Amino acid sequence: xxxxxxxxxxxxxxxxxxSILNCDYTNSMFDYFLWYKKYPAEGPTFLISISSIKDxxxxxxxxxxxxxxxxxxxxxxxxxQPGDSAVYFCAASGGSTGGGADGLTFGKGTHLIIQP
Amino acid sequence: DARVTQTPRHKVTEMGQEVTMRCQPILGxxxxxxxxxxxxxxxxxxAYFRNRAPLDDSGMPxxxxxxxxxxxxxxxxxxxxxEPRDSAVYFCASGLRQETQYFGPGTRLLxx
Numbered sequence: 001x002x003x004x005x006x007x008x009x010x011x012x013x014x015x016x017x018x019s020i021l022n023c024d025y026t027n028s029m030f031d032y033f034l035w036y037k038k039y040p041a042e043g044p045t046f047l048i049s050i051s052s053i054k055d056x057x058x059x060x061x062x063x064x065x066x067x068x069x070x071x072x073x074x075x076x077x078x079x080x081q082p083g084d085s086a087v088y089f090c091a092a093s094g095g096s097t098g099g100g101a102d103g104l105t106f107g108k109g110t111h112l113i114i115q116p
Numbered sequence: 117d118a119r120v121t122q123t124p125r126h127k128v129t130e131m132g133q134e135v136t137m138r139c140q141p142i143l144g145x146x147x148x149x150x151x152x153x154x155x156x157x158x159x160x161x162x163a164y165f166r167n168r169a170p171l172d173d174s175g176m177p178x179x180x181x182x183x184x185x186x187x188x189x190x191x192x193x194x195x196x197x198x199e200p201r202d203s204a205v206y207f208c209a210s211g212l213r214q215e216t217q218y219f220g221p222g223t224r225l226l227x228x
Contacts, residue, residue, distance in 0.1 A: 044207070
């Protein structure tokens with residue numbers, strides 16, 4: 001049973017436009033959400049995160065929105081650039097053990113393609 | 117530029133052989149994670165340690181997999197005996213706070 005779902009395996013966006021990647025979760029215990037970007041043959045790279053006490057977090061071109069009642073989060077990239085072409089993973093953690101980071105539950109990823 | 121390192125980057129072995137993967141976490145990070153990525157299951161958590169003590173290994177097949185942290189600079193994941201279904205990319209990650217984990221480049225394992 002997938003607790004974190006990314007329902008779009010791929011997304012194609014024109015350079016300069018906004019990219020919106022979506023993620024849904026089912027576990028109410030999740031209290032921290034992260035987005036990772038992954039290029040082929042490399043490990044995932046942290047992009048941006050959000051705590052469940054917030055509904056928005058912004059970092060440069062990247063903004064994450066959290067809708068707790070809908071158990072939905074989204075990543076907005078604006079403007080989209082060719083270097084943004086990669087696989088994007090949504091991840092969640094919860095029931096913190098305290099004292100540090102906790103294990104993440106990942107979605108299956110969305111392959112974002114930025115077209116010139 | 118601090119980063120997580122993993123060795124080997126690639127490993128091809130035959131079924132039944134022992135496989136050991138190594139990870140050097142970022143200095144100062146108190147939590148180390150092992151993840152596995154397959155086409156079918158995606159990225160899944162196998163086990164993790166905090167301050168070198170195992171915290172959760174519920175994602176790991178217990179009969180053939182073992183994870184250890186002999187010291188703060190080394191984490192190991194061992195498979196004995198290996199099976200073709202273990203073929204995957206194994207990632208190590210380390211972190212200090214809830215906000216992020218830093219991933220290594222992965223070990224691509226192929227068991228024939």
